[in-house]
Amino acid sequence: MKQHIKLLLLTGAICAGGANLPSYAQMPIIQTKYTADPAPMIHNDTIFLYTSHDEDDAQGYEFKMLDWQLYTSTDMVNWTDHGPVASLKEFAWRSRDNGAWAQQVVERNGKFYMYCPLHGHGIGVLVSDSPYGPFKDPIGKPLVWQQEHWEDIDPTVFIDDDGQAYMYWGNPNLYCVKLNEDMISYSGEIMKFGQLKTYQEGPWFYKRNGKYYLAFASTCCPEGIGYAMSDGPLGPWEVKGYIMAPTNRDRGNHPGIIDYKGKSYVFGQNYDLLRLEMKEHHERRSVAAAEMHYNVDGTIQEVPYFLDTKLEPIENFNPYRRVEAETMAWGYGLKTNKFEKGGIYVTSVDDGDTLKLRSVDFGKKGAKRFTACVASAKGNCSIEIHLDHANGPLVGTVQVASTGSMEQYKEMECKVKGAKGVHDLVFRFKGNGQKDLLNWDYWKFE
Template sequence: MKKTPVFIFSAILTSASLYAIGENRPIIQTKYTADPAPIVINDTIFLYTSHDEDDAQAYGFKMKNWLLFTSTDMLNWTDNGAVASLEDFKWYDGDNGAWAIQVVERNGKYYMYCPIHGHGIGVLVSDSPYGPFKDPIGKPLVWQREHWDDIDPTVFIDDDGQAYMYWGNPNLYCIKLNNDMISYSGEIMKMPHIDDYQEGPWFYKRNGHYYLAFASTCCPEGIGYAMSDSPTGPWTYKGHIMDHTPRTRGNHPGIIDYKGKSYVFGQSYDILRIETQDHHERRNVEAAEMHYNSDGTIQEVVYWRDAPLNQIHFHNPYQKTEAETMAWGYGLKVKKTDLRTSVLTNINNGETLTVAGVDFGKGAKKFSAAIASEKEGNAIEIHLDSENGPIVGILEVKPGKTSDKFSLQSCKVKGAKGVHDLVFKFIGTQSDSDLMEIDYWQFK
């Protein structure tokens, strides 16, 4: 029986070689993402995030929408694009302030709780976790106008059906949501201060214990947590899930159990550090496996890069795979074309895309991809294990009449057997950029 691999980063770009063999790396690289909010729906992790724009500057957040990524193996993530934005709140006329959200499901509907910095917390609802999300109340759910504490909502529905929402920086607040999930009863409760609490609470229950994880006091921030026997406290501070270190700077936890394991999500500036040591508010989502002690307390997790992330199951290359599914794709971008369709774009000469842990079984014979290209002389090299690994096929891309007209193009494959990381290397002339766009791919 083959051992499930730990994703090992090899130098995909010269500038990315700051990652050593065996180090974990940010799970999303095609966009700057922050404030992870994972939820398990059926057999899939839906990871909602906030979105730092590529041109966000130092000490100035630039955030306009909320994104969705999905995975079933923890290493390969599919970019589903933006699923909601500030424009969905007609009562807000600004173009910035789309901060940390959380999505919960109740009675077949999906509720997204959205802070709009300085304008309270709104709520959106959808019949699908992919959206579209719409504003059912046309106003903030919560807005304490006397201060700017109303950020970072977290919502949990208890076993008895009562739903709670916690939020706040630097103070912590709580309300009891009604069954409709878009209104609340009673007063806003201001909670007693928890040691080391800063912001970004994440509220959940496990094995009879209530947990409140949070970004711990800046700066740098870690991830702290408290426990209680009641959904409204009192809360007892228990220490750190991830301690303060100079590498953490900012953090924001999201915690789930998935396929028999527990995971903590957070954020770092490690993708930005590939490009510059200067500080800009451009963050990236991270994840690590997390373990509990017998009394329910949490074992401390080392910093993201030092905590290798195991793949849960191998990827099946014989199923249709969206091109925006990857374990690593630094430099590439994803463009959303409609509600459920995205394509891989901004593909430049020499760039690569890695899909981790692909099981070719007894061997693949053919590779096909839906490609749009206007340029002659482009190709996709298909490598095993790294961009310098064996080439098992080369797809010479045929140009189409328009950049948005996708055609299914194929090449023969030889030597793709067993389990390997799959690396696509995109080839054009040295000066070429935007070589092609890819919708999906499949082996046979």
């Protein structure tokens, strides 16, 4: 199945949900895992995209969610996988081993606070000195837990210009509290706003040009992305319409919205990666993103469904440095895993697999040499370096010899010829029909 799908992707013949894709379809931005509930945060001019994680073996309409993942990017198209940054295990007071639902991370006074719903156990909070974690539980109990119901999910946190922080959450009712400056406690009573028109769950609270916005997953199911506006942080909220209308091409959604390097983006989720393999439904979702635009009055122009959009790179990618192999724009069929001592590597590399980066700038002089740090038990395989697409110009080939095991890494090199200017970069793996050819740590051009 994996090889058949890859062939269709290469030839442009793939279809999803029974419908042919357009000549360019904006597929999910993460492919090595199933991800959901995107929560982007900007720090040090970098997007930190925190997500929940649907396990590969989730069945039917039952969620299987155990941890939270992190990805970073500076160009919106090439994303580096940092693996899990927190899990349910951080909360010693929980009694369920499932339910790591939609979280959000915010920064205050040099610390990073992650607000996590533990389905059926309220909302917890974790804190770290770094956006990469590790995140730890500072209070040893739920921050919020209304035990009379299971509506305490999907927290979103925003710190206003006056320093007051707010946390909204809830399905199907909308709730809010004022967080204290310590960000791990709150003052006053829980405020209940009830159900806004078309509101379902997954609120995303932010402020832009003096106006307050509450985006949300709307009207299940299928869920679109709706939004409301207000002149104050506590409403009254006026529902304005859809950022992305509901469509039968999707089932659930969950917004995250940022302004970054002069553009605005909406993140959401869909089942388009799953649909490459099957029409059967399982809760295995994937994060997607699209550019969005505001009108002069602050209202938001409706965005087409993700497959009908195209993300353009904000800037070119620099290949003349150590690049982690888990940085990619497209890597369907590949997997990533975590080194015991930290760091991530690419694995599950089979014959014919590809790894793509977009808008790589080799400069006018061009690259002369390429180095890859890999581990291979059997060797007898290669990494082809192509420009633009998987069948594009071949500018170099790394012959991979055995390193002794899949845990023993060595640098291997090849000469490069013809890599000049700006191109998409595709690594294509060859191995005589074999599976698990190698594990890959990092690479660089010179």
